Amino acid sequence: MNKRSRLRQLLALLLIGFAAMNAVAFFHAWRFTHFSNEPGLHSPNPELLGPGQKLWLLLTGIRNPKPQNGPKPGFPVETVRIASPNGPLEAWYARPDSGRARGTVALFHGYTSSKSHLTHEAGYFRRLGYNVLLVDQAGNGNSAGFRTTVGYREADDVAAVFNWLKNLFAKSSGSPLLGRGAGGEVSRGHxxxxxxxMGAVAILRAEAELGIRPTANILECPYGNMRQTAYNRFASMHVPGFPMADLLVLWGGVQNGFWAFGLNAERYATQIHAPTLLLWGTADPRVTRAETDAIFANLAGAKARHDFAGVGHEPYWRRYGADWEQQIRGFLGAAK
Incomplete structure (x- = not known):
């Protein structure tokens, strides 16, 4: 075999290998951003898997059934439908038990989750005197669709919810959703x-690129950018990220019609002027300290931050209930 033939074979092998990597990345990106209509559980978090399970996950992709809601909260809620560019959204609306509402808190869940996972948080906001609106983002729970873009198109949901609330407050003071407090006063429009x-990143993009102006933000563990998030997931499995992480981001964006490398909360933060509380767990394998530092440094308005020691990508109130409540209560007292 002459030198030219060997070079041709090597080139053919490289092209086949590159095509195979792209095919695998395309498949994984589709499974990651599209929920199935089949019952079952989502694949476990990568950091919880053994070596054989990680290999199987790399070969077959994640199981990704559409997230479902659990039971309704223990407090009374009204189910409402909100129009979004991504399709109708389902939400639960609830008022505080008594007194004039200080405003409304709209709650947005994370990836492969639903509004029922935020009932504890909503319950605390109610005890502080706020109306609450728990939202199933598009593709999740009882909202339309089976697709997720991990924060990009979900920003349209945030904007739709924000505008729905603004319109609600602009309507007659006798609105059954707004209600009246014990003193007959209508809820204020904060x-x-x-x-x-994911919900936190969607909020940041909705403010930075879609122009909404909330009274304040409370953001738990937003990731810095989509590329870093992909690399973090590979790192959690102790698998090299290059080049598959970049291919996953590329194909995930192509499949869903946007430039996924531009999904960047660190950049969005430079356009955020509303008072913002940023919360993070120091043992989070999916969101690094560097990402959190960059987001916080870039926030353009009044800001506060609190880190929860030894906590991963999970609800902070489960391990630090009193501390979490203190941070929320203190921030809202300053931001009202």
């Missing part, structure tokens, strides 16, 4: 946005 992970 709108606070609360988001977890």
């Amino acid at each position: 709108i606070i946005l609360y988001g977890v992970s």
Whole structure:
């Protein structure tokens, strides 16, 4: 075999390998951003898997059934439908038990979750005297669709919810959703946005690029940018990220019609002027300290931050209930 033939074979092998990597990345990106209509549980978090399970996950992709809601909260809620560019959204609206509402907190869940996962947080906001609106983002729970873009198109949902609340407050003071407090006073129109992970990134993009102006934000563990998030997931499995992480981001964006490398909360933060509380767990394998530092440094308005020691990508109130409540209460007292 002459030198030219060997070079041709090597080139053919490289092209086949590159095509195979792209095919695998395309498949994984589709499974990651599209929920199935089949019952079952989502694949466990990568950091919880053994070596054999990680290999199987890399070969077959994640199981990704559409997230479902659990039971309704223990407090009374009204189910409402909100029009979004992504399709109708389902939400639960609830008022505080008594007194004049200080405003409304709209709650947005994370990836592969639903509004029922935020009932504890909503319950605390109610005890502080706020109306609450728990939202199933598009593709999740009882909202339309089976697709997620991990914060990009979900920003349209945030904007739709914000505008729905603004229109609600602009209507007659006798609106059954607004209600009246014990003193007959109508709820005030303060709108606070609360988001977890994907929901937090969607809030940032909605403010930076879609022009909404909430009273304040409370953001738990937003990731810095989509590329870093992909690399973090590979790192959690102790698998090299290059080049598959970049291919996943590329194909995920192509499949869903946007430039996924531009999904960047660190950049969005430079356009955020509303008072913002940023919360993060120091043991979070999916969101690094560097990402959190960059987001916080870039926030353009009044800001506060609190880190929860030893906590991962999980609700902070479960391990630090009193501390979490103190941070929320103190921030809202300053931001009202």
